[in-house]
Every structure is written in C-alpha cells, then in structure tokens.
Amino acid sequence: MPAPHRPVDSRPSLPAMEESVLERWRERDVFRASVTRREGSPPFVFYEGPPTANGRPGSHHVLSRAFKDIFPRYKTMQGFAVERKGGWDCHGLPVEIEVEKQLGITSKDDIERYGIAEFNARCRESVFTFLEEWDRLTERIGFWIDLEDAYRTLDSEYIESVWWALRQIWDKDLLYEGHKVVPYCPRCGTALSSHEVALGYRDVVDQSVYVRFPVVSAVGPISNGDSLLIWTTTPWTLVSNAAVAINPELTYARVEIKGDDGDEIVIVAEALVERVVGEGARILDRFLGSAIEDTKYDPPFSFIAGEEYGDRGHTVLAGDFVTAEDGSGLVHTAVAFGEDDYRLGAQYGLAVINPVKLDGTYDERIGEYAGRFVKDVDEDLVKALRDSGRLWRAQDYEHAYPHCWRCSTPLLYYAKPSWYIATTKIRDQLMAANETVNWHPEHIKHGRFGKWLEGNVDWALSRERYWGTPLPVWRSEAGEVMCIGSFAELEELSGVAVTDPHRPYVDDITFAHPQSGNEMRRVPEVIDVWFDSGAMPFAQYHAPFENQDVFERRFPADFICEALDQTRGWFYSLLAVSTLVQGESSYKNVVCLGLIVDEAGQKMSKTKGNVVAPWEVIDQHGADAFRWYYFTSKQPWDGYRFSVDAVGEGVRQFLLQLWNTYAFYVLYANAGEVVPGPVEQQPADDLDRWIISRLNATTEVVAERLDAYDATFAGRAIAELVDDLSNWYVRRSRRRFWDGDLVAFATLRHCLVTITQLLAPFCPFITDEIYDNLDGSEASVHLCDFPTVGVRDEVLEVEMAIARETVRLGLKARGQAKVKVRQPLGEAVIVAVGKEREAIERMADIVREELNVKALRFVSGADELGSLEIKPNYRSLGPRFGNQMPAVAAAVAALDTAQVGAALREGREIGITIDGQDHTIGSDDLLVAMAPLEGYEVEREGSHAVALDLTLDADLRCEGQAREIVHAVQSARKNAGLAVEDRITLGLAGDGGLLDAARTHEAYVSGETLATAISFDDDQGTVGVVESTTIDGAQLRITITAVAPA
RNA sequence: GGGCGAUUAGCUCAGUUGGUUAGAGCGCGUCUCUGAUAAGGACGAGGUCCCAGGUUCGAAUCCUGGAUCGCCCA
DSSP states (O other): OOOSSOOOOSSOOHHHHHHHHHHHHHHHTHHHHHHHTTTTSOBOOBOOOOOOOSSOOOHHHHHHHHHHHHHHHHHHHTTOBOOOEEEEOOOSHHHHHHHHHHHTOOSHHHHHHHOHHHHHHHHHHHHTTTHHHHHHHHHHTTOOOEEEEEEETTSHHHHHHHHHHHHHHHHTTOEEEEEEEEEEETTTTEEOOHHHHGGGEEEEEEEEEEEEEEEEEOOSSOOTTOEEEEEESOGGGGGGOOEEEEOTTSEEEEEEEOOTTOOEEEEEEGGGHHHHHOTTEEEEEEEEGGGGTTOEEOOSOOSSOGGGGOTTTTBEEEOTTOOSSSTTSEEEEOGGGOHHHHHHHHHHTOOOOOOBOTTSBBOGGGGGGTTSBHHHHHHHHHHHHHHTTOEEEEEEEEEEEEBOTTTOOBOEEEEEEEEEEOGGGGHHHHHHHHHTOEEESTHHHHTHHHHHHHTOOOEEOEESOSSSOBOOEEEOTTOOEEEOOOHHHHHHHHSOOOSOOSTTGGGGOOEEOTTTOOEEEEOSOEEOHHHHHHTHHHHTTTTTTSOHHHHHHTOSEEEEEEEGGGGTTHHHHHHHHHHHHTSSOSEEEEEEEOOEEOTTSOBOOTTTTOOOOHHHHHHHHOHHHHHHHHHHSSOGGGOEEOOHHHHHHHIIIIIHHHHHHHHHHHHHHHHTTOOOOSOOSSOSSHHHHHHHHHHHHHHHHHHHHHHTTOHHHHHHHHHHHHHHIIIIIIHHHHHHHHTTOHHHHHHHHHHHHHHHHHHTTTOHHHHHHHHHHHTOSSSSGGGSOOOOOOOOOHHHHHHHHHHHHHHHHHHHHHHHHTOOTTSOEEEEEEEOOHHHHHHHHHTHHHHHHHHTEEEEEEEOSSTTTOOEEEEEOHHHHHHHHGGGHHHHHHHHHTSOHHHHHHHHHTTOOEEEEETTEEEEEOGGGEEEEEOOOTTSOEEEETTEEEEEEOOOOHHHHHHHHHHHHHHHHHHHHHHTTOOTTOOEEEEEEEOHHHHHHHHHTHHHHHHHHTEEEEEOSOSTTOOSEEEEEEETTEEEEEEEEEOOOO
C-alpha cells in the first residue's frame, strides 16, 4: 500500500515550497476558478487603488497588497463573488519628471521644443517601465488580482468616462474657471492641488523682516512721519506691496522709541508691543484699527507706482483675517501672492499686479532684479531695505514651507487663472457621505479625514502640463465655453473622430460654436491625476458608455485599502467624485495602513540606504512570512518598525510550528499507513473534544474579527490555536499516534485541514500545500468554503486551562526541588476546591503524566500546605460599595480565614458590618489565595497549590534509571540516523545498577526504543553503533543494530 | 500656530466597561523535556506604564496642562 501522503521535510525551505504552490496555481488556474465558482453569488466589491508602475515596488507596496488580498480571499471563501480588477495610474507630473530626466531637459520650453507628441509617447512608455517587476511581485506575494484585465487611466475609454464625469459636474454648474492664488511650482510651471501641496512641506529657514512704512497722509490719532511696522517672511513680495491690512477690531498702539539716531514713532498691535519693540518703549496712544483706516504710506520699493493699484493703493485697509498672534498686527498685502491678499484686493478693487513671470523670475518692471529667481533675491532686498533705513529688524525664521512634491522647488503663492470644482458647495454632502463610511481605525472618520472635509476648499483641477487627461473644455475668443462629455459629441461638433484623446492631438480638434459659429478651441490644461483615479468606479468599466450594468452592480465598493497618506489623495478623490456624480460615497469600508520605518524608527529612503527590498524578505523567508508579519505583528495603522529579522521571528514562532505539526502527522500517518475516517463530532477522549472545541472557538473569533476588518486579532487567534495544537494536543497525544489510534489521527487531520481553511486568506501558500497533501478534495484550499462554527465545550476548555495551570505549578515545584521530570515521584498533593478540584480530577491522567507522579492526592483545605489568605474582590465589591471600599477592605481583613474558608466550601455567605449596616458577601466577592508556608515544597497560585512528595524508594529510583536509559538510547538512535519506525536490537553494558534497572523494566525499555531484543552481555559479537554515556555518574555502553524490515 | 495619532521591559508589541501583584514574544542567564519541531516547559534578571496636576474608595486606562516623535494642515 502506498503512503497516504507525500513525505514532508521537517526543515523545509518555505520560499521553495511557495514557488511550487505558485506553479500548481498556474496549472490549475486556481484564481480564476475561485472567482468563477462564485458567479451569481452576492458580490463583495473591492476597488484597487491604482499604483503608478514607473518606479520599483517597495516593501510598503507589499503591505497594502497583503491587506488588499486577505479580505477578498476571505469573502470569496464565505461565498461571495469577489471580482478583483487591477488598475494602473498612468498620468501625471511624476511621469513627466521621469521622462524629463531621461531626456536631460528641465522646463516646459524644453518639452515644447522637443515636441508634445513625442514627449507624451515617451511618457506612455515610461509608465510601464517596471510593469514586469510589479506583475512578478504581485504574483509572488499571492496578491490575487486580475492584471490581464486591469484598467489603465491612459486608455481612451477611461478618459472618455472621465470626460463624462466632468460634464456631469459642469452641468451642475460646479466646474468653473477662477482667478485664484494658488500654490505654484515655477520649475514645473503648474499650479498644485492642495493635496499635492500637502506632500511637500519641509522645514526651512527664511529671512523674516520687520519693515517701516512711513505714513504720508495720516488718518486718526497718528501723524505723518510715524512708521507702520509690518512683518513678512517673504521679502520678495515687498516689491509689489499694494496695501497694508489691519484688523479694525484690534487695538493698536502708537509707540515712541528712543534711539541713538533720534527718536521715532511706530504703529504696532498693542498686544505685540513688547515682542516687536522690546523694552524702553513708551506707548503714546491706543486706538482701534478702524481709526487709522485709509491712512496713506510710502511703500518700501518704488518699482511700481501706487496709482497702478488703483485708488486704494498704498493705504491701510481693514481685513478680518489679521490677528495679533505673530508679526506686528499690520499685514503687508501683495495682491498676487497670497490668498488673503487676493481676497482683500478684490474687496477693495485693487488691481492684480504680478511682476513675477511663470518661471519664478521678476519681469522687467523690477529693474535691477529683473530676471532673477525671486527666492534668491530675498537677501539682496533685505540689504536694500537696510540701506534705505526701512529695515527695522531681520531674523532667521524657521517654519514649514511647501515645496513641489516632485522637484523640491519652493512653491510660490501666485494669482493665476485655473479651473476649479466647487467642492465647497457640496461640503455638507461630502460630510454626509463620510458618515456612511466605516473607517479602520475609527478615529480617521471624524479626525483626520472629517476635519479635512470641514476645511474643504474648491478642488483646483487644472494643470498646465502635457501628460494627463485633457480638460474637455472648448472656448471661443468671444468667451463662449462648452464642456464636452463624450467622443461622439466632439466628433459630431467637429467632424473629427477622436483617435487619441491625449495632447497634442486633441488640441487640434476645433469646431464652430453651434449658435454663434465662432471657432472653439480646447483650453490648454490637463487635469489633476487624482481626478482620474477618483473616477475609477465607473471609468474602469468605461461606464456609462459601456457596462453600465456592471458598474451599477459594483458600486459602491465594500472595501478599499490604502496607506494613510491617501487621506487627502485617493480616499478624498474617490469620495469627492462619487459625491459629485453619484451623490454618495463610493466605498463602505476603508482600512488605512501606516508608514513603514526601519528598525531605528527612521523613514525608509533611498538616500539613507535603509530601504528593505521586498525580494530580500521573500527570498529569505517567503511571502507567507511577509504577509503574516504585516497582519499580526501589530495593528496596521500605526506603522511598522520593519526589518528582515522581524519577519523571521514569525516564521520560527508560527509557520514552522504549524509546518512541523503537519510533518508530524504525515510522518506517522505514512509510517502506520493510516487513513483516518471523518472526525467524530463528540469523540470520547477529552483531549480530542478539547482541541475540537478550541478549533470551533477559534473559527468563531476569526470570522468575527475578519468581518470587522481586523486581521491582526484574527491572526493571533489562529496562532494561539496552532500553539495549543502543537504544544499541548500533539504533545499529550503522541503515544496514541504511534499506537495508530484512528480517532487521534482523524482529530489531528481535521484540525490541520480546518486551520488551513482559516488561515488561507492570511498565508495562501503554506495552507494550500498542507491542504493539498492532507485533503485535496478541492483543487486548492482557496476553493473551499470558510469553516463554519461547530459545537463548543466551554466547560472543558476551562477545565483544561486549570489542568495546565496545575501542571505548571507542579513543574515549578520540581524545578525548585531540582528533581528532574524523568525521575518518577510517588505523589503530588493538590489543594483545590470546587470547580478547580473537579477539573483536576477529570484531567488527573494528564496531570499525573506531565508531572511524572504515581498518584494525585487532594486536600480540600489549606490544612496541610498552608493557610488561606482572603482578599476583597474589588471588581465586584467596588461598584456595590463605592467610597466605602476602604471600610469593606478592613472588614474583610478582619475576618477569620478558617471560618470563611469553611463557609465558602459549604456555599454559605459571609456577613460584614459597614458603618453600622449589615451586608452579606458571597464567594464571588472574595479572592481566596494560599498563604505561603515555610519549609514545604509547595507552589501556589490563587486558590490552588501543588506540593510534591520528594521521598524516593528503591522502586522509584529504579524506574527513574530505566527512563534515563531509554532517554540515552533514544539519543543514540537519533545520532545513528535511524528513522522513528526502525526496529533495533539493543546491547547494554556497564554499571550493574543500571543494568538491573533495565532488566527490571525490560518490557518498557524495549517498547520505548523499538528494540526487538535486548542483550546484557558485553558488546561481544554485535555489529552496530556503539555509544557510551554516564547516568548519575554510572557508566552505560549502548550498542544499537538496526533490524532489517521484515 | 492648529488638527490627528503615538509614547508600557534592552527590542517588537498586548493590556477588556477604571478594580489594587501591568503581561506576551524575542534577546540574556540557570535548569529542564524530547519517537515531530532550529521547537517546547519552569525559573530568574529586566518597568518612576513619557512628565506634572486633577477626578475617584481605586488610574497604564478618564480629564487638564506639558514634553518627545510621526503624519497632516496653516
């Protein structure tokens, strides 16, 4: 009869095993089968947040892909149809930057000289540079997703769906062109959206300056010649100072300062006098800001005349945004360079004068500084202010300043025309949609994400770039504007079929306005890539042009998962687009993942050289280990301190433990040619019933936790089960396995197979390998249904826990007494009452064997081993007595322990008197512990204790020696390289006492060591492996000869 | 400056609705067990639960303030 199972190496190469499983998946087309077999079942919808493939995948990508995989696998096993369409984010500045690097060019002029068509062709290629590596990694880590049918944001169909969405937004009058101050990257030549700005803050030291603005036409209680003191951290904006803003409600002070060069008078906010002017200042007058409105002053630079700004140029204006928190309480206003500035300018009709060109340099109006990058001019301007006597003070100012997230150029705030989506008008809907989402962790919902929505600003949609979805807006010189919602519509208007909707081809498509006949040309902008990805729920299916039914079936998503940094990225764009277009959230459950840092807590970066490449981990430990680490080492949202070794720990502690339990089963099943039947529901043996109950308990927990998107506690519950299985069930049941006990085999096999099903979503490789070898009734464990919860015996679970605790106490007592477990002892004396005693009595065989004692003797009180200690149970008494607890504790301490012990044993209640009131307390209200007793080998814990009778008689000593001999022979067998089932003949020689012991227990020795015969002659005539050893100082010579199998 | 989160043993992390002796794994030391297991078990060393106040009979846990770190926003 052939062996029932493939033999299993007890020291496996997990990565090699995984490769063979991958091969089997390919052969059997398991992923596809797992999806198609659920066709027609209720769907569970997952949306893939598309990565950009123009960089190598890192370990953080493995993190998100592991979590993106586990829940769809779980739901599939639960019977849901879980289609998983892959996706790629293809557009955007990162791609352009990469191509610019390849081409060695650095500006938009360069790109246009190079040619937009050719440039975009390069971008298209670049996007998929590392696609092969992405695909290879995706497959290797067992991330099941349909890569062949992945959506790509660059496809014409995808773009058309995006156009459709924009047209919906246009029709709702929520798409507009605004003239706004935007964060602008002068190098990339484009405005950045707020979520892009969020990516690039870094701490920098800038010059901050206090500057005198002399009053030339005073209003209110100030005089000509006084100086308005203003503060700014951007000296380069002073050249286009248009006005000074004050808060009309704030109190200002007119301050006299004695100086070496004479006295002077300055105006600052009263609250800031000390900070700005310092000591020695004399406040001459106090007044509200409104009192000095309209005051005219002399600007710091005269490149641009005051009249150019309009009537209110170079005057003091009221602005409610001004505070006394920093600076001077008087705010320099440069209309083109700040959001508040711009709004103030609009309010007072100031002209927008922007002397800074799109490349970030001054134009010819700024005289000697023309042509220089503005940030580089800061220092020269400060010097000029000092020379002209305008500078009050200059100091370094460290603050976080936004930089371009791709090219690191400091951003400028800059008034530019730009296209917006009026998300502020649907803020309430966005917040309502957010309420329908389950966030993991919970605090994101009303914390980070909720707060972000509360502070929502209009979505700056347009980018003056090349490689992106073109903004489908056409307009005439007369100002007529149309938003095109489909290729068909454009073709109908223009007569030109859209072949490639990208620039520059789409730019060439023009048409006559249907009414006026004016020529309509497309605006030059492309759109924010985040809109692309936010449109994926419908755009991935080319809905509504095709597959509208598919889209509707798969909207919204049940589950999405990305890293925390997507709060303002994809999480926002998905919610915003679907709220704009569909009026609701496009996802129901989100798992947010934290950042990965190295062992030292440092962010991983290429420049620091501390990046752990995913392949390194996979080659060393395998994909299951990688995934297991992410799932169970901690809750995923707080980030990981990650290293290759950290993954290895999980291999040793969990995967190898599971594997070796499996290897153990196969070893003995094959050795005994055992093919167990189905597991019994209620086996007779307590251990069998216990492990099955534990299995069912774990199944319940795992399903409950996975339903709550909590892989961590689900995984840890499985690890506990595997530990119980390996270190208690198998350990306690070994003899039954080598005796060929079919019930034990059936139980262990059932546990292992069920564990593979519970664990399959976590560790898809090792589980499939084990399943395939032990069961294999499906082509893969991933085609199985998730296990259902069977019968539990919670009483038995508790009893086993008590028995294990008792064993622990007994072993501890042995350790204290320095008596080896191999030496049998006569008696263990156990103190336990009530349920504990019942539990230990029921488990007496286990306790006796584990402790290697001949008998257990129970004593029900403390009489022999110590006295009782009674303590109040605060947990139950606290809520009842509240602030009387100190009195209760005192009353309990005053009780007679012997009487209380007797009362509790008989189930009676105890009376106590608190503040003259009588109360009764029961056994649950008291904690009974054993008090220590000097001079006895007793170990106690809580209310039970174990003591050992250490007296050894000749029989016990003899049996101990026999066990020593068995142990020595087993070591020799192992050293000789024998298989566990090999039979031997055994020769023993040496110390007479030892030989006597072996003779006395000959049947035991030969049975344990599989010896067909034992000879006690010295090694004459035997041929075999000889080993010498000493037992308690006595010599023993062992000769082993393998017996040829019959 | 504001928001969110974090801070528990040398390291990585748990810690239930507040309950009086704060746990686990790794690492270290001493023992021990072994017909699966580079495994397991027992014991030991190792903690001002970031700090300071407060609430409470009782705080790692709740509140306030502060420190440090991370992310985000100005």
